[in-house]
Structures are given as structure tokens and as C-alpha cells.
Amino acid sequence: NAGVTQTPKFRVLKTGQSMTLLCAQDMNHEYMYWYRQDPGMGLRLIHYSVGEGTTAKGEVPDGYNVSRLKKQNFLLGLESAAPSQTSVYFCASRLAGDRDEQFFGPGTRLTVL
């Protein structure tokens, strides 16, 4: 099992450009999440999904969109990137039960100039 993978690992964008971050998991997990990590602020939840075809807003959803067309994939889109979106983005997945471990991907480092 590859676990949770993220593509790309690094990206530099100019303000106003768009991009999509891809997250894939091969563990048949129901729940998937996108977080951003900024220094001193821990992990903040952007959007999440509790199953194929469903999405929900997290703590900081503005400026991002997501889609979960297939159970194994969760896409995070930035339609018009801003410097405030410079961050490290982590995807995570989890089965569905309370005790179930949340598995994290290796992260994508995004810089918006």
C-alpha cells in the first residue's frame, strides 16, 4: 500500500494563477481532508469529505474548492492564487470510526509570488 500520496510536492505560482492539488489514498478510506500548515498556527482544516461525491467546509475554506468524484481521490483547487495561500498543504484520510487513525500525506509546499 502506498498510503496517502500527494501531487505535486512543490509548486510556485504567480498571483492570480490557478492550480489543482491531487490527493490519492489506496486504503479504501471514507473520510478525506485537506489541511494547511503555517508556522505557529498548527493545522487548519480547509475542506473535508465523508464519502464519494460529498464535500464540506472546514475552518478556512475561502479561496479553495474541492471535489471527490472518486472515493480514492480528493482534489483541492485554487482558482486565483494569492500570496496568503503560501503554505504547506497536507491531505489526510481515515476510515470512519471514532478510533480510526488519520493517515497523512507527505505534503505539498506551495509558494505564491
Next chain:
Amino acid sequence: GEDVEQSLFLSVREGDSSVINCTYTDSSSTYLYWYKQEPGAGLQLLTYIFSNMDMKQDQRLTVLLNKKDKHLSLRIADTQTGDSAIYFCAENVAGRRALTFGSGTRLQVQP
């Protein structure tokens, strides 16, 4: 996550014990977790404790939970340089679909 708070930094000497503290606010927490993040990597689960337990030990790791004070701690015995990382506590609250993470404690182990 403002519901979960941690101190930002802890420095210890190699061989000493480290204690990382965490406070949470929601009394409906069912499970509490400790994750470790090494430089340039994602988070990995270290251990977890069910809310009806007071203590859990796993080799060098001891987790203590004080439900009355909503306080969680992680003790690492015989701390090694390889333990240098950021440690996050997280809570799972009944009915919520996502864990709430603290801001992380950076542990620096000096030789």
C-alpha cells in the same frame, strides 16, 4: 485549532525525560491523539488514548489524561536526538467528522 492548546517550544538534553502538555476544551472528546512531524514530512500517529482511560504506556511513551482539568500530556523517557520533531495533540469529538489539532510543540533535543 483554538479548542486545543499547546506550548510552542521545549528544549531538553539527550537522556532526560520530555513532557509535552496539551489542554482541550470539549468535554465530549472521545479519543485524544499524539502525532509526530519530522522536518519536511507529514504527521505520523504516535499514540492515542480513549477518554475513559487515565494513562497509557507504550515503550518510552507515557500518555496521561486528566479529564477533570481537560489536560493531556506526553512523556518521552530517555529522550534521543531522533525525537526532535514537532508534536501535535489532537482531539476527536463525538459527532464531528474531523480531528481538531493543537498548534504543535517543537521539541529540541540537545546532545
